Amino acid sequence: MDAAALGLVRRARWRWPEVVLWLLAYAALLMPPGKFLILNEIAILALFALSLDLILGYAGIVSLGHAAFFGVGAYTAGLLAKHVTGDPLAGLLLGAAVATVVGFATSLLVLRGSDLTRLMVTLGVAMVLGEIANALPGLSGGADGLQGVTMGPLLGCFDFDLFGRTAYAYSLTTLFLFTLLARRIVLSPFGLSLMAIRRNPLRAGALGVPVNARLIAVYTLAAAFAGTAGALLAQTTAFVSLDVFEFHRSADVLLVLIIGGAGWLYGGIAGAVIYTLLQDGIAAFTPQYWQFWIGLLLVAFVLVGRQRLVGGLYAMLGWARRR
C-alpha cells in the first residue's frame, strides 16, 4: 500500500467522538416528548448542509441556489404523497431521484466560469424553479402551499405522531445513512481528487484528474442529498410551500455550513445544531428582534474566527486521543 492509501485508511477509522455523537442523537429518542420537532428540523438542516458541504467544502463549488434541489425533492415527495401513495420511503427515493436528474442537468451549467458565475447561475436556477412552482398553482398549490399531503405509516407500522418521535427517528436514520455514504465517498480516492480540484483545478487536470467529470458527479450527488432533505421536510411536516425554493433557504444553509465548518464531514451537523438552537433560543426571548441578535452573533463569530473556536475543539480532541 502506498502512502496516500495508508493515509485514507487511517483517516477512515472511526473515532470515539463520532460514535458518541450518534449514540447521543439516538438516545434522544428515549426522552419524553417535547423536543422531537426541533431535533427533526436540525436533522433535516444537517443533511441539507452536508449536501452543500460535498460541493462547497470538498469540490469548491460555491452555490447560492442549493435550495433548488431541496425544493424539487420536497415538491416531488409532497405530490407523490398527495396523488399516488403515502408511503414515506417511496417518496424519499423518488424525491432523491428527481433531484438527481435536475442536479445532473444543471451541473453542466456550473462547469463554466468562475466562482462569481457559479453564484449567479445557481441562484438563477433556484429562482427559475421557484417561479415555475409559483406559475403552476394547479400543481404546486401556488402561494397557498401544497394542501392535503397525508403520509402513510413508516415501514407500514410507525405512524407520524403529533410529538414527532417517528419523524425524528426517520430523519435521523436517513441523516445517519447519508453521512455514512458521504464518509465513504470523501474518504476515497474520488474524494481526494475532489480536494485536489478545489485547491487547484488546473494542476489537478494536469495530474490526470478528469476535472469536469468529477465535478458533474459530485454536483449530481449533492443534488440527491439535498432532494432527500427536502423530501424529509415535506413528509414530516405534511406540507410544502413555495418557501422551499426561496433564497433565504440557500443562504441559511450556507451560513450553517460556515458556522459548522466547510470541508469537514460533521461541519453541517455542528452548524445545524448551533444555528437552530440559537435561533430558537433567541426567538423565544424576543420574537420581534431575534434577527438582530443572530446577525450580531454571526459577525462576532466571523471576527473571532471559526478556526479559533473549532481549533480549540480539535486541540481538546487531540489531547484526549493522546492520553
Added chain:
Amino acid sequence: MVRRQLAAALAAVALLSSAAQAEDAVKVGLILPMTGQQASTGKQIDAAVKLYQAVNGSTAAGKKIEVILKDDTGVADVAKRLAQELVVNDKVAFLAGFGLTPIALAVAPIATQAKVPEVVMAAGTSSITDASPFVVRTSFTLAQSAVPMAEWAVKNGINKVVTLVSDFGPGIDAEKSFTERFKSDGGTVIESLRVPLRSPDFSPVLQKAADAKPDAVFVFVPSGQGAQFVKQFVERGLDKSGIKLIATGDVTDDDQLNGMGDVVIGVINTHNYSAAHDSAANKAFVDAFKKANAGMRPNFMAVGGWDGMHLIYEALKMTGGATDGDTLLAAMKGMAWESPRGPISIDPQTRDIVQNIYVRKVEKKDGELYNVEFATIPNVKDPVKAAKK
C-alpha cells in the same frame, strides 16, 4: 427505604405542581409574522392582544390567561412546527394569530389532531374554516368585502372593470367573488390581472390595466402592500387618466393610509373596519391603542386580534374555565358581541364571522386621511360558503 420515600414525594410534588399549573393558567399560543414582509400584521395584532389584556385584566373565569408569542417569519412550515411545539410542550388551550392564509391552512391539521381551537385573527381566504372543525375566525373573508364592492360599482355607473389581485388564496377569492357579482349585476370585467404575493412589481400590470381603458380598476393586495401599490399607481399616471380606483379595504389600510398621500383621497373601498368608525366602543379602542403604541393607528388586523381575544375570554367564561376543545367550540359558536367595528357574531354553522360591511371613501379629517363610512350592509355572511349551500 428513604430513597423510595423521597422518590414518591418528588413524584407527588411533580404531579401536584403540574396539576396546579394546569388549573391556574390557560395558555394561548399566538403565532404571528413578527419579522419578514408581513411584520406589520404581526405588530398590529400583538399590540391589540396586549391592549386587550391591559384593559380587561389577565384573568378570565378565575384563570390566568397567559399569551405565548411566537414569530413564524411568515413561513408556513415554521408556523406548523411552532404550533406543534405549543400544543405538545406548552399545552396551550388555544392557537391564535395566523397572518397569512397558507399559515392558517398549514396549522389546521394540528388543531384537528390536538382538538385545540384555532382562532384566525387575520387570514382571509374563505376555505380556511373548512380546513378543520376547530377553526374559528374573527377577521373577515375577502368575499365579504368584494361582493358589496361589486354591487356598489354597478349602481354607481361603473360598467367596465379590470381586476388586479395578489396571486394567492384571498386574492383569488376576491377576484372570483367580485367578478361573479359584477357580471350578474350587468357589468363587464375586461381583464383579470394577478401579481405574485412575494416582492410584487405592479408597474407592468398597471400598464396593462391602463391600456384596457376601463371605468375602474378593482384591487386587492394584502395589508402592508397598499402603500407600494398606490405609489406605483401614481407613478404610472393612472390617477390622472380618469380610471377610478376601487378596492377592498386592505389597500387603504389604516396603518399606512397617512403615508400614501393625498392621491388616495376619494378612493372608494369596502371593508369591515375603519379607525374612523363612529361608535363609543371604537373611540375608546382607538384612543387606548394609540396611547399604548406611540400614536400608531389600529387597522383591521388589530381589531381582528382584539376580537379574537374577546372570543377566547368569553368562551372561557361560558365553559367556566373548562379547556377541552369541543366544549370551547360549542361555546364559541353563535357568540355575538359589540366590537369596535360594530356588531359581530360567529356563525354557528360555518364558525366564520358575520359582520357589517361598510362602503367607505378616503377623506381628510383634521389633517389626517381616514376611510369614512357612508353606507352599511348589515350582517354579511361569507358569500363563498353561503353560495355552496
